[in-house]
Amino acid sequence: MSAELELALERRIGKRSAAVIEKHLGITTVGELLNYFPRRYLSRGELTPISEVPRDEEVTLIARVVSSSTRAMRARRGSLTDVVITDDAGAATAKGGGSGARAGTLKISFFNGYRAKAELLPGRRAMFSGKVTMFGGTLGLTNPDFLLLDEDPDTPGLDPEKLAAMPIPVYPATAKLTSWSIQKVISTLLETVELGDLEDPLPADIAARENFLPVGEAYRLIHAPETQPDWQRARDRFRFQEALVLQSALARRRAQLASEEATARRPVPNGLLAAFDRQLPFTLTAGQAAVGKTLSGELSQDSPMNRLLQGEVGSGKTIVALRAMLQVVDSGGQAALLAPTEVLAAQHSESIRRTLGPLVRDGLLAGGDAAVGVDGVQVTLLTGSMPTAARKQAMLDAASGTAGIVIGTHALLSENVSFYDLGLIVVDEQHRFGVEQRDALRAKARKPPHLLVMTATPIPRTVAMTVFGDLETSVLDELPAGRAPISTHIVGLAENPAWAARIWSRSREEIDSGHQVYVVCPKIGTDDDGDFSPGEAEPSGAEVESDSAGRELASVTAVVEHLKEEPALAGVPLAPLHGRQDAVLKSETMASFTTNQVKLLVSTTVIEVGVDVHNATLMVILDADRFGISQLHQLRGRVGRGGLPGTCLLVTTLEPGHPSRRRLDAVAATTDGFELSQEDLKLRREGDILGASQSGGRSTLRLLRVLEHEDVIARAREDAQRIVGLDPQLLAHPVLAAAIDEYLNPEKEAFLERG
Incomplete structure (x- = not known):
């Protein structure tokens, strides 16, 4: 990349600011900070819809102060300032309100908030940054940072109408570093970097075809736009650039694999x-x-086959x-x-x-x-x-x-x-x-x-192009004869506590009919977080978000002890199965279940894939909200395998409105794996598409969203294949090659190479 982008950040913004950015964002070079793009943009003239504010996340929003009151705290010394803010939207937009909350309002609490008391007066507009939490059924913020917008010291002398129209970049912030603090540092950087000298990773013919901004101008407008079209044009350019870099990396890898010499393994007649x-x-x-x-x-070829075969459970x-x-x-x-x-x-x-x-x-x-x-x-x-x-x-x-x-x-x-x-x-x-x-x-x-x-986890076409682009893909979408339908039901114990007993009487009915039952738990014992034993890979359901601190999750050991005393299951042979058991015991347990000696198996996700017991017709998944969509889909595929209809009960103690229950709704609504994989990506905000964790949270894809930008990915893929086809080593495209090395850090490169 350009030597300018590789410069240490302190050379351009000073040692003190660079130290703060490195401490909170882990960024050390000019290029890394320039590529730290805003997450979204707010308009000074518009208030943020409070109904869209996500719970348990760091947010930045613009709102108007409705009221402010200060009182002495009872339990300790000091004062508490309560500020109510509004989006002026009225009752139609209020989803997060509850007792004590007005429609379209949010309550903010400041402990010893002397500045808040003095500055957040009724009628004032401000930008707030903090973590949204739920307390007493009401969404709120506690001790957020705020910036008054009525009097902006950073833009003196600007025409009020022009100022009102200027978009405010909102950056992925931390609890200690606000979005506007990041914006100030980047503004300093834009003044000191020679943007016009930056080399463009995009080949000139592609940039001209797409009518893209020059790379330096795009950096300026994505961070400091004067109008909405400014940041939109810059974002479109960098989104395509990201897609081309990624697809070029995949195409280059595919070319490298194709150039290797493998031993041809040709068919043998009568073999x-x-x-x-x-x-x-x-x-x-x-x-x-x-x-x-x-x-x-x-x-049969003398170059190595590299193929991804995906198909539903039982295909x-x-x-x-x-x-x-x-x-x-x-x-x-x-x-x-x-x-x-x-x-x-x-x-x-x-x-x-x-x-x-x-x-x-x-x-x-x-x-x-x-x-x-x-x-x-x-x-x-x-x-x-x-x-x-x-x-x-x-x-x-x-x-x-x-x-x-x-x-x-x-x-x-x-x-x-x-x-x-x-x-x-x-x-x-x-x-x-x-x-x-x-x-x-x-x-x-x-x-x-x-x-x-x-x-067996279906992968949407866009994800296959983005993550497994160096592998050829085959899909098995037919189910062999003999597979029976699986009905899935949510058992919400928060609203129907009496159903807890019905789960086990329903299990007994299935066993009395000559069939068998799986009971799946998220934990092995009361002192662990899951079935992550030595020598076994971590379950793929790690994408679940945190919830309800202190909730005691079902464990194999506790559930086995409970079911031994459960009247509805008296006399039923049951056994535990999990990854920390001795291998001989695990084999014996599975053999006993396979031969119908054990009627009820209490297990962790160790039975998620491959286990094939045709007589099992009912699966009970306890604390089902702790598993991801793909994992729930995999688990329920263990029943209905022998021509007998299968039933899956997704048991949860979370209240109906909890975000984690959306996953359960999705799984209960369809058995189409590809439809579920699309929904999974939507709910997880794609997570770390290129990261090994595959968990929710901020994606390492900066601007590319694989579900939304299929056309961009497909266009970039064609360009990348053409470029690499003519120049496999990218010798004629050194800036693009350098961009690949810069973009694909070791973790991302490793993920791409998992093929």
Whole structure:
């Protein structure tokens, strides 16, 4: 990038201001601060609708003072100044009001607020910055920072009408650093930086085609606009620039992958795959056949396949992946299947062995199709908690090539594990693994291996283009025959406390009908925050926001003890299952549930993916509001798998108006995974799309919103593919290449490389 953008911030704004910005925002260079764009813009002539003020968030708003009163505090020394502000909107806009609140008003409390008492007089307009909280059923602010707008010392001599029309940038602020404090520092920066000398990452032909502002002018107008069109033009330019940088990074990576030399794994006539297809007791769906043909063709090439396979729970992804693995084994290679949990790895191992039937070869035992002379394939399971002797044997089988298919957890990534000829890596539930883990497995191959990434969490097209843009994408959107519908209901205990007992009598009815029940809890015990055990990836539902401090969440241990004493479940065999249990106990518990000896399983999210018990028809998810939309969708996919209708009860103690219940409403309203994934993004404000956490909060995408800007992403993607297609190393576009390096910090780069 331009040397100007790489300058230490203190060189342009002084050591003191630079220290404050670094402390509160973590920003140290000119470029980082210039790219710290406003979140939105307020008009001095308009008041902020109080109905739109979000709860439990730092906000900046403009309002008019209605009243102010000061009184002595009873419990301690000092005074309390209460200020009521309004948006002048009237009753129609009031959603957050409650007892003691007027329509379109917000109460602000200042402890020893001498300045507030003197300056916030009725009729005055001011900008307020603070965290909105709920107290006594009423939204309010406590000790917010404020700036009077009636007399703005920073804009002396400006025409009043022009001043009223000037937009006020609102920056992502902190509790210690207000938006207007950030604006003042950036104003100083704009005066000292040579904006006209900044180099433009956008190729000149694209900037001309889109009629974009020069980059320096765009920086000035996005931070200091005089009119609304000013910041809109600047924002449009930087939004496209962000999309092009991101898509160019993906296109460059795709080109690098395509240039690598892999071992072609071509189909073998009358081999294992052909024998497997002959013995299949069902016909592949049209989608499975089509995706299978695509994978077969890509495995036959001498450049590595890099494909994302997404499909709903039960759409048959495992069969498609197994056929690809058999093609690789036929050609003399090995396939590794990486699963996020030991329970899922064991399930995959059992399911694949069962599906292969006589084609499985165990050690010295023969296997295969004798009629055509096809040898079987050895399927080996490798997990961290296996007995030492069994683990050593599994490692020996992988290293010698005896095992054609190796299924495992993070144990596969150990330095001690090696492969004879690793030709294909299948990653199940992609979101559970990081770049280091995937790279560790790739490094065990002689040549770059083929890669198949599977996910049962549907990904909107825009997200696929933005996050998985270096992977080709296939979708399985048909459900095989035998899948029954799942009905989902919200059980709100806040408004219907009597339903708590009905949950367990309903469970007993299901068990008495010969079926089985899952009960899912967000915690293992009373002293932890979830099922995050060593060797297992953190559940994907980490996107839940904080709520109701002090609420005791359901835990596996407490619920098991409670249900043992529950009259409605007297005599029902039940068992706990969670990630911290011994592997043998986990396997025995799952086996007992699979064979219908255990009728009710109390579990954490360890059963989220892969667990397949056809007789289970009811799922009770306790404190369901603690899980994300995609996780709830995954969990309920465990029922209704054997042709029997499934029911999922989403139990919550939160009041109906709580924001977290919107997720439950969304899940109860539809079983369409793609529709839910769109809703998930809306509710989470996209979260950290490029960050490993995938949690809610501020996105690392600065201006790009993947649901709103599909046209921008698609246009930038075409440009990026054209640019990289002609110049894979971006030698003719050094500023764009530098922008990629600057924009993609190590965390973002790692996320992109998870493919």
